Amino acid sequence: MKIAVIGAKGRMGQAMSAGVEQTDGLELVAQLDAGDEITTESLNGAEVAIEFTRPDSTLKNTLAVIGAGVHCVVGTTGWTDEGLDQVRELLETKPGVGAIIAPNYALSAVLAMSFAKKAAAYFESAEVIELHHPNKVDAPSGTALTTAKGIAQARREAGLGPMPDATETDPGGARGANIDGVHVHAVRLRGLTAHEEIVFGNPGEQFTIRTDSFDRESFFPGVLLAVREVSGRPGLTYGLDQLMDI
Numbered sequence: 001m002k003i004a005v006i007g008a009k010g011r012m013g014q015a016m017s018a019g020v021e022q023t024d025g026l027e028l029v030a031q032l033d034a035g036d037e038i039t040t041e042s043l044n045g046a047e048v049a050i051e052f053t054r055p056d057s058t059l060k061n062t063l064a065v066i067g068a069g070v071h072c073v074v075g076t077t078g079w080t081d082e083g084l085d086q087v088r089e090l091l092e093t094k095p096g097v098g099a100i101i102a103p104n105y106a107l108s109a110v111l112a113m114s115f116a117k118k119a120a121a122y123f124e125s126a127e128v129i130e131l132h133h134p135n136k137v138d139a140p141s142g143t144a145l146t147t148a149k150g151i152a153q154a155r156r157e158a159g160l161g162p163m164p165d166a167t168e169t170d171p172g173g174a175r176g177a178n179i180d181g182v183h184v185h186a187v188r189l190r191g192l193t194a195h196e197e198i199v200f201g202n203p204g205e206q207f208t209i210r211t212d213s214f215d216r217e218s219f220f221p222g223v224l225l226a227v228r229e230v231s232g233r234p235g236l237t238y239g240l241d242q243l244m245d246i
């Protein structure tokens with residue numbers, strides 16, 4: 001299968017290019033980065049494009065790849081509901097073309113998000129702490145946003161009200177971001193790669209889910225799964241959990 005990597009000079013682009021080159025049956029036919037136009041010519045016969053760029057570039061890039069009739073596996077964060085709708089609309093005009101967009105391709109992170117949704121109904125309190133390398137441009141992480149939204153939805157479905165929190169003063173924002181009623185804290189620390197801890201509390205007990213990507217190679221098995229599945233899934237698939245039996 002012929003593969004293009006977009007964002008090829010970046011941290012993820014380099015790791016994904018190496019993964020493609022080391023995988024039997026995959027051929028790296030294009031490596032594009034900032035300043036390169038995405039066209040049928042520059043994609044150079046790719047059947048699938050892997051896109052890891054920047055939150056402010058990913059929508060335009062994804063639409064360009066689909067516009068060229070090429071399947072797309074996207075890992076960049078920063079997606080809005082409106083952006084996802086634009087992708088869906090374009091895919092409707094391109095029968096047979098598929099796009100998979102996922103906030104995290106590490107299997108441990110996908111499982112953590114899934115387990116968090118299951119646990120959410122059983123605890124009074126839940127908070128998300130994401131920890132990343134200090135070169136990351138967005139906070140909170142796409143994974144943390146998805147995790148928090150999943151917890152919030154599960155709590156709503158279970159009929160749970162707001163979490164207990166007596167905070168009256170917080171001038172510096174020490175309680176973190178409030179995503180759908182779930183507090184999310186972002187740590188940026190030299191030495192880290194990508195980590196997330198989800199903590200649940202009840203009177204007298206705590207449940208912690210933790211996922212650690214120590215190396216960007218951890219994202220490749222999930223990306224590879226998406227690359228192999230995307231041509232059989234026309235339209236938009238959001239989240240790697242959709243491809244896993246979880």
Ligand SMILES: NC(=O)C1=CN([C@@H]2O[C@H](COP(=O)(O)OP(=O)(O)OC[C@H]3O[C@@H](n4cnc5c(N)ncnc54)[C@H](OP(=O)(O)O)[C@@H]3O)[C@@H](O)[C@H]2O)C=CC1
Pocket residue numbers: 006007008009010011012013032033034035036052053054055057061074075076077078102103104105106142219
């Ligand atoms: N879903 C997942 O599993 C994962 C998602 N991510 C996400 O992937 C994204 C990339 O992360 P990371 O690799 O660390 O970031 P980097 O900044 O290391 O890499 C991004 C690359 O994309 C380039 N770029 C910028 N604009 C464009 C453009 N318009 N077209 C093509 N390339 C462009 C950048 O060039 P320049 O530096 O010149 O701007 C850079 O080379 C982030 O959103 C991150 O959150 C990361 C890890 C896993």
Ligand SMILES: O=C(O)C1=N[C@H](C(=O)O)C[C@H](O)C1
Pocket residue numbers: 077103104132136137140141142143144193194195
């Ligand atoms: O920027 C990163 O590094 C990562 N970004 C994604 C996110 O924002 O969730 C996935 C992973 O956490 C690594």
